[in-house]
Amino acid sequence: MNSEVKYLSELKRGQNGVIDSFTDYELSLKLLEMGCIPGEKIEVIRIAPLGDPIAISITGYMLSLRKEEAATVRVRIG
Amino acid sequence: MARKLKIALVGNPNSGKSSVFNGLTGLNQKVANFPGVTVDKKMGFATLSDNEGNQIQAEYIDLPGTYSLYPKSPEEKLPFQILCDPSNESHPDLTIVVADGTNLKRNLFLCSQVIDLKIPVILVINMMDLVRYKKIEIDFHRLSLRLGIPVIPMNARTHEGIKELKKAIVQPLHVPDNDFIDVRVFSPVVVDTIRNVVHVNSNYNAFLVANNLDLITAFEIHQWKRDKIQAACKDHFFDSQQMQARETLERYKIITGIMNDCVVTPNTPIQKSISYKIDSLLTHRVxxxxxxxxxxxxxxxxxxxxxxxxxxxxxxxxxxxxxxxxxxxxxxxxxxxxxxxxxxxxxxxxxxxxxxxxxxxxxxxxxxxxxxxxxxxxxxxxxxxxxxxxxxxxxxxxxxxxxxxxxxxxxxxxxxxxxxxxxxxxxxxxxxxxxxxxxxxxxxxxxxxxxxxxxxxxxxxxxxxxxxxxxxxxxxxxxxxxIKTRERSFFVMELPMYRVPRWSSIGLHIVEKVKIFLFDAGKVIITISIILWVLSSFGPSGTFDKIEQKYSSVEYTRILPQEEIERKIQTEKLESSYAGLLGHVIEPIIKPLGFDWKIGIALITSFAAREVFVGTMSTIYSVGDTNSSKHTLKEKCNLR
Known part of the structure; x- marks a missing residue:
């Protein structure tokens, strides 16, 4: 399978992927309990007017997080 | 005698928990404070009767919304402290977990944690109108079997399911035999040590104690217990963050299995939802x-x-x-x-x-x-x-x-x-x-x-x-x-779907807030109002008599009409009253601002509460004005 791992913060609006791993332990705990589990499908739904924060779709709901927070989430694309 | 039953409502934010609470208690609510913290403690009361016709006095408590039993913000500490401490005065006999039916996976996470505390749980699946609209199919019977607890579908806005919930509440309490996940295997010695030292009902409760030692208030008295637990954690390399991550992943693994077994969600992209379209406008950059x-x-x-x-x-x-x-x-x-x-x-x-x-x-x-x-x-x-x-x-x-x-x-x-x-x-x-x-x-x-x-x-x-x-x-x-801090700032926040406001809850909310204003602020305002009246109606002995005497002399009564004299007397009395004297004392300070001694009095009293300013002004101007019954404060100020 041809896949590429990117940081969530690098994804453009409408791009999706599967959560691969986290680079920040503390923040990952919060994301985990919100349902952002490795293997879960994730999509960038919207980017706030000033470019930050972003809104993602996860397990069927919308979650907003800052770009710097999204930069700790690795996403497998394609 | 009627049996008493303490029931706690917990759930994720935006799960419609308050609607369920309102549906169960109606207007029979009161708001108090949790001891020591200023979080509203919303309580409600209702009398239910069980199958044999015995009365049950239900005492509901609406806990702040939370995503898990790991407190990330001060507000989330309360559900933890109440549910995980059996000696807490609000510790419930029964917990109702309110879940958003359109987002069951994430909501089941908290539910599974509460189940493992071995407190009897009823799961309410709320927002059934949206569940149907989104064509999500939930097999409630199967879900109930898998979780080992009663599951009630509900649309709290239309009171659908409230009757069924009340029926479930009066059933005999029971807890599932099996743990949802077995946390003891993560660190057997730590869990066992805690169960020996403090009174908790389950392994999971003990595990949570190890993870949140700072939040257990009982340790303030029994420092040795805390020390003992801390020693055990250290000896067995109990890493709280790692434990929490393991627990979360384990839970979601089982929840995913349950979801596949009991719930069918159509694969509709969020971009098709009405909320998304509304957002396109409301979060537009212009x-x-x-x-x-x-x-x-x-x-x-x-x-x-x-x-x-x-x-x-x-x-x-x-x-x-x-x-x-x-x-x-x-x-x-x-x-x-x-x-x-x-x-x-x-x-x-x-x-x-x-x-x-x-x-x-x-x-x-x-x-x-x-x-x-x-x-x-x-x-x-x-x-x-x-x-x-x-x-x-x-x-x-x-x-x-x-x-x-x-x-x-x-x-x-x-x-x-x-x-x-x-x-x-x-x-x-x-x-x-x-x-x-x-x-x-x-x-x-x-x-x-x-x-x-x-x-x-x-x-x-x-x-x-x-x-x-x-x-x-x-x-x-x-x-x-x-302000310097090493703590990091997070902004991980759910963007809930747009919903039509629940007018009845808003009504209740307004009544509650107005009551607080009327009674809490009102008490202060009335008291100050009366004190002011006393201060402005009395002066140092003899001064008021002198004023009356002065104006009763012939030189005044002959030239001025009766009304004018009355007014002059009143004004002069106010000026020489205790309040007036007080106002005069601070006048030099406020004069540069263009205020006179009357406003000075109002300023002093407004230290008690801002809104007292206006009450003071009305009292002072109504004393200083003989025609007080004819003019409102606004008019009086304009006349001046």
């Missing part, structure tokens, strides 16, 4: 901000234009009541006290109820529809520059209603520094208690004109509020550079 400003504009216009009708009505009814009492009760000190002290003060409070109710009405709508979260979303970037957080905007906007609940609502901000700054600057925003003062001053200074259909007074009011906001943001920016 229209988003424009609409937000427009909404604020409408709110302030409404507070001024709409509220003026009921306010005038209240004002004139008080005037009627005052003159009725003045003319029909025997004249004398008591009569003066009732009219000049009690009624004048009471009028000063009641007259602002319409404005306060309107303000809370609008804020409740913004919260309830889900719009507030969008405002945080589009403002976070800007606010962050000033050391604030997108979530700071909700406290800042609610402090327009009242700073106290606003400061309480900062509990949703996880970062300590951002929370502290928000708390410090929130009082700079203009709260509704200042509204009476503004109203009075604006009515005095600003003409009641319309320019291009815009009410000038409303516009000035909006500007005053904007100045407050600018001051708050400015101070926040300064503080940002002084």
């Amino acid at each position: 229209w988003g901000y424009f609409i937000f400003l427009a909404i604020l504009f409408v709110i302030f216009q409404a507070i001024f234009s709409w509220a003026s009708y009921p306010m005038d009505l209240i004002d004139s009814s008080f005037q009627m009541l005052s003159s009725f009492i003045r003319n029909n009760l025997p004249k004398g000190l008591i009569n003066d006290l009732i009219v000049g002290g009690v009624l004048a003060g009471l009028n000063g409070i009641v007259v602002f109820v319409p404005q306060i109710a309107l303000l809370f009405f609008f804020i409740a709508i913004l919260e309830d529809t889900g719009y507030m979260a969008r405002v945080s979303f589009i403002m976070d970037r800007l606010l962050r520059k000033f050391g604030l957080n997108g979530k700071s905007l909700i406290p800042l906007i609610s402090s327009v209603a009242c700073a106290v609940p606003a400061i309480m609502s900062t509990r949703t901000i996880q970062n300590w520094k951002e929370r502290l700054i928000t708390i410090m600057v929130t009082p700079l925003m203009s709260c509704s208690a200042r509204l009476p003062v503004y109203t009075l001053l604006i009515a005095l200074i600003i003409p009641k004109d319309y320019v291009y259909g815009v009410n000038l007074q409303g516009l000035v009011l909006m500007m005053l509020y904007l100045i407050g906001f600018v001051a708050a943001v400015g101070v926040a920016w300064v503080m940002k550079h002084f």
Whole structure:
């Protein structure tokens, strides 16, 4: 399978992927309990007017997080 | 004797927990404070009867919304402390977990944690209208079997399922035999040590104690217990973060299995949802901000234009009541006290109820529809520059209603520094208690004109509020550079779906807030009003007699008409009364501002509460004016 791992913060609006791993332990705990589990499908739904924060779709709901927070989430694309 | 049953409601934020609470308790609610913290403790009461006809006194408690039993913000500490400490006075006999049916996976996470505490649980799957709309199919029977607890589908807005829930509540309590996940295997010695040292009902409860040692208040008395547990954790390399991650992953693994087994979700992209389309407008880079400003504009216009009708009505009814009492009760000190002290003060409070109710009405709508979260979303970037957080905007906007609940609502901000700054600057925003003062001053200074259909007074009011906001943001920016912290700031926030506001909950909310204003603030205002009346009706011995004597001499009675003399006597009496003397003492300080001693008295009393300013003004001016029954305070100020 041809896949590429990117940081969530690098994804453009409408791009999706599967959560691969986290680079920040503390923040990952919060994301985990919100349902952002490795293997879960994730999509960038919207980017706030000033470019930050972003809104993602996860397990069927919308979650907003800052770009710097999204930069700790690795996403497998394609 | 009726059996008592303590029932706690827990659930994720935005799961409609309050609707379920309202559906179960109706109007039979009260709001108290949790001991030691200023989080609202919403309680409700109802009498149920079980299958044998025995009465059960149900005591419901509505806990703050939370995503898990790992507190990330101060508000989330409460569900943890109440559910995980069997000796807590609010520890429930039964817990109702309210879940958003459209988002079951994430909601089941908290539910599974509560199940493992071995407290009897009923799962309510709320928002069934949306579940049907989204064509999500849930096999409730199967879900109930898999979880080992009763599962009740519900649409709390239409009361669908409330009857079934009440039936489930009166059933004999039981807890599932098996653990949802076995946490003991993660660290057997630590779990066993805790179960030996403290009284908890389950392995999972013991595990949570190990993870949140700082939150167990009982350890303040029994330090040795804490030390013993800490030693065990250290000896067995109990890493809290790692444990928590393991637990979370384990739970989601099982939940995913249950979801596949019991729930069928059609694969509709979020982009197809109505919420997404609304967001395209409301979070638009131009229209988003424009609409937000427009909404604020409408709110302030409404507070001024709409509220003026009921306010005038209240004002004139008080005037009627005052003159009725003045003319029909025997004249004398008591009569003066009732009219000049009690009624004048009471009028000063009641007259602002319409404005306060309107303000809370609008804020409740913004919260309830889900719009507030969008405002945080589009403002976070800007606010962050000033050391604030997108979530700071909700406290800042609610402090327009009242700073106290606003400061309480900062509990949703996880970062300590951002929370502290928000708390410090929130009082700079203009709260509704200042509204009476503004109203009075604006009515005095600003003409009641319309320019291009815009009410000038409303516009000035909006500007005053904007100045407050600018001051708050400015101070926040300064503080940002002084407060140092290593703690990081998070902005992980759910953007809930847009919903039609629940009018009945909003109604209840407004009644609650108005009650607090009337009774809590009212008590202070009436007391001060009466003290003021005493201070302004009496003076150092002999001075009042001298004034009367002076004006009864022939040189006055011959030249001046009776009414004019009366007025002069009153004014001079006030000036030489205790209150007047006090006002004169501080006059030199406030004179540069253009204030006189009358305003000086009002300033002193407003230290007790801002809104007392207006009450004081009414009392002083009604003492200083013989025709008090004929003119309202506003008019009196204008006449001067």
